[in-house]
Amino acid sequence: MEQDIVQYIGEQKVATIACVDNNMPYCFNCYYSFIEEEALLIYKSSLNTHHEQLLEKNKNIAGTIIPEQIDVTTIRGIQFEGMLLNETWELTMKASSSYYLRFPFAMAVPGKLYLISLHSVKFTDNTKGFGHKQHWQKK
Numbered sequence: 001m002e003q004d005i006v007q008y009i010g011e012q013k014v015a016t017i018a019c020v021d022n023n024m025p026y027c028f029n030c031y032y033s034f035i036e037e038e039a040l041l042i043y044k045s046s047l048n049t050h051h052e053q054l055l056e057k058n059k060n061i062a063g064t065i066i067p068e069q070i071d072v073t074t075i076r077g078i079q080f081e082g083m084l085l086n087e088t089w090e091l092t093m094k095a096s097s098s099y100y101l102r103f104p105f106a107m108a109v110p111g112k113l114y115l116i117s118l119h120s121v122k123f124t125d126n127t128k129g130f131g132h133k134q135h136w137q138k139k
Contacts, residue, residue: 001039001136005123008076009034009065013102015041017063017116019054026054027063031106033098039118039138041082042095044103044111052112059084061116072126079122085115 018027028051030043041063045052055061065078085091095113100106121136 001036001121002123002134004125004134005078005121005136006034006036008123008125009041009078012065012067012078014068015043015063015065017043017051017061019051019061020058021050021054026051031103032065033095033102035094035098038091038094040085040091040095041080041116041118042099042113043116044099044106044109044113046109046111055084055114063116073130074127076123076125076127079124080118081120082116082118085117087115091115 013031014029015032016027016029018025020026028045028049030045032041032043034041060081060083062079062081065080067076092113095115099113117138119138123134123136125132125134
């Protein structure tokens, strides 16, 4: 993955995740951590949420990562597509370390960690010229 994209994802904290509910879009916001080597976003969610139930049926997602404050002339943001992964011991341990090191307060909150395998990323960076875009696709 291009270093500009990796750096940007690492600088931000909140993603918006979109999924599908009976052919209708549904989205939610979450804190995330990132494991660059596997192109994984990790987020935590309470059990039995609406989006958890939707993602059990259809693991395909899309989402965005934008800064908290937006200035149109210097806007930077990520649009991504991916898929929710099934848990494995190794990935769960990596995800847990990544997430709780970044958000230690989340250890006190009940819930489950989820892993998103990124398939494609589009990074818009107007600080490099209006409409400047970088694209990444998993090989």
